[in-house]
Amino acid sequence: MQDSFVEDVVALLPNLKRFALSLCRRSDVADDLVQITAERAFRARHQFDPATRLEAWLFRILRNAWIDMLRRDRTRGETVDIHDSPQADPVDSAAQTDDRMMLQSVQAAMTTLPEDQRAVLHLVCVEGLSYAETAQTLDIPQGTVMSRLSRARRALGEKVGIKGGMGR
Numbered sequence: 001m002q003d004s005f006v007e008d009v010v011a012l013l014p015n016l017k018r019f020a021l022s023l024c025r026r027s028d029v030a031d032d033l034v035q036i037t038a039e040r041a042f043r044a045r046h047q048f049d050p051a052t053r054l055e056a057w058l059f060r061i062l063r064n065a066w067i068d069m070l071r072r073d074r075t076r077g078e079t080v081d082i083h084d085s086p087q088a089d090p091v092d093s094a095a096q097t098d099d100r101m102m103l104q105s106v107q108a109a110m111t112t113l114p115e116d117q118r119a120v121l122h123l124v125c126v127e128g129l130s131y132a133e134t135a136q137t138l139d140i141p142q143g144t145v146m147s148r149l150s151r152a153r154r155a156l157g158e159k160v161g162i163k164g165g166m167g168r
Helices: 005-011 013-024 027-043 054-072 094-112 115-126 131-138 142-159
Strands: none
Touching (some): 005 013, 005 027, 013 027, 013 054, 013 115, 027 054, 054 131, 094 115, 115 142
16 A cells, blocks of 8 residues: 555645745745645654544644744844735736735735634635644634634624624
């Protein structure tokens, strides 16, 4: 039987990149975090329990790498947000423009959320992890995941002008 660990990790690289971007908001730093995560995962692959979800295990490694990076880089100056540079799109319809503006509005609003809420919102709503998987990834109780997600959705909805917040 062939070991698919390497292929499975490679298949999850885009998900790791999205999560890394949601944490650090810089493409170059996100790339570094994904690389660190892959290296740590391959070094510690013997510690992975196949009965658990690989994606959640990798997200936890990435989050821990982010925390390590924050601790190491505390003395650095201000960073520039990846979304600060506009992207030109010569072919654009009114609907695409509206969608893009709403997406940019949501992305900007997400950056204003506290990191703990932003991480939970990203893992549950973007990556599709369950509450239990998110709790395990972030090493917090499942009830905390649910309350942070609720607060994040409410705050995000208010920031983008959706009455009553953003429900599920």
